[in-house]
Amino acid sequence: MSVMNSDYRVETAGRAPRQAANSKKTFWRYVWFHRYLYLMLAPALAYYLIFHYIPMYGAIVAFKDFSITKGILGSDWAGFKHFAYLFSQDKFWQVIKNTIIISLYRLTFGFPAPIIVALLMNEVRSRLFKQTVQTAIYLPHFISWVILGGLLLNLLSTDNGVVNNVIRAFGGTSVGFMSDESYFRSTLVFSMIWKEFGWNTIIYMAALAGINPQLYEAALIDGANRWQRLMHVTLPLMRGTIILLLILRLGGIMEAGFEQIFVLYHPGVYSVSDIIDTYVYRIGLTEGRFSLAAAVGLFKSLINFALLVLANRLARMMGEQGVY
Missing domain, CATH: 1.10.3720.10 (MetI-like)
Structure with missing residues (x-):
């Protein structure tokens, strides 16, 4: 019984990486098939990344006594x-x-x-x-x-x-x-x-x-x-x-x-x-x-x-x- 369990664990352990690799290949194949749609989406993604997500870094100014001369990182924390x-x-x-x-x-x-x-x-x-x-x-x-x-x-x-x-x-x-x-x-x-x-x-x-x-x-x-x-x-x-x-x-x-x-x-x-x-x-x-x-x-x-x-x-x- 223990031999059968060990064989099953070895088989399933080898199957999981193969399934993950196949899933990854399927994903990239799907992206490549719809590459022109993703290309059209790229400007919108770039817009939100540049003007909405990157500026979130500046939110820490709300917790600091911000000074222009010291910058965001150099300003003192105010809690x-x-x-x-x-x-x-x-x-x-x-x-x-x-x-x-x-x-x-x-x-x-x-x-x-x-x-x-x-x-x-x-x-x-x-x-x-x-x-x-x-x-x-x-x-x-x-x-x-x-x-x-x-x-x-x-x-x-x-x-x-x-x-x-x-x-x-x-x-x-x-x-x-x-x-x-x-x-x-x-x-x-x-x-x-x-x-x-x-x-x-x-x-x-x-x-x-x-x-x-x-x-x-x-x-x-x-x-x-x-x-x-x-x-x-x-x-x-x-x-x-x-x-x-x-x-x-x-x-x-x-x-x-x-x-x-x-x-x-x-x-x-x-x-x-x-x-x-x-x-x-x-x-x-x-x-x-x-x-x-x-x-x-x-x-x-x-x-x-x-x-x-x-x-x-x-x-x-x-x-x-x-x-x-």
Whole structure:
């Protein structure tokens, strides 16, 4: 019996390296077969490696009293001093509150907008009308916030803005869309939706294009009306795409749109518009408190990571694949 066991162990021990070698050869053969696809993927991988992964080394600045003359490695360790300072500041919690509120507004009103537009566009039968509308709603995405900010100032200015001129022409009073704290957040969310909803519609239009037309024909034969086909065919087949994009949006809930807010805000509306990114910009670049800015950025990244993991977990509980 012992001889048989020893022979089995020798046989299996020799089999494992052969299986590993064969698996390795299979992997490289697969990579070589799809070499052109991996070649197309290389620029994206290089981008994330250079601009996202290598800079993670600088996160240790948050735990140091950083000095430009000493460098990252030469600066003295500070431990959690900068985090303790941040958590003791009322301004920091105000910035967190503004970021979450603006992000939730963007998510609540901005996320459903491209879905609704994609569903409406899917029902349009005139190709010319569909192409015209698509071009009109896609165009703002390609315009920078610097240009759009100037347009919004001209449109919404309390003095000579087009919108306020119309309001005054009908007997109303001027509205401070860009200067009044009670209107500024709504202006941010509306302008964001206007700029981005058309581009995000492309993703949902692609998902709709992948639905088998025979499913609609079967539903029509069964007597389903337009609303029933939408609820029982279209939306269930779009569910995976919607949940995937929702996970990505939840994972970036602490990203409230730096470029847009940086272009549009001013000290008069800091109390409702100052977000984490603009706060980091001010204390990091304008005040030179690099360690403090790094601590804020690291805290934001940890919150985003936790939200991404939580959202992905909830998606898996709902039967979807998630992002990993």
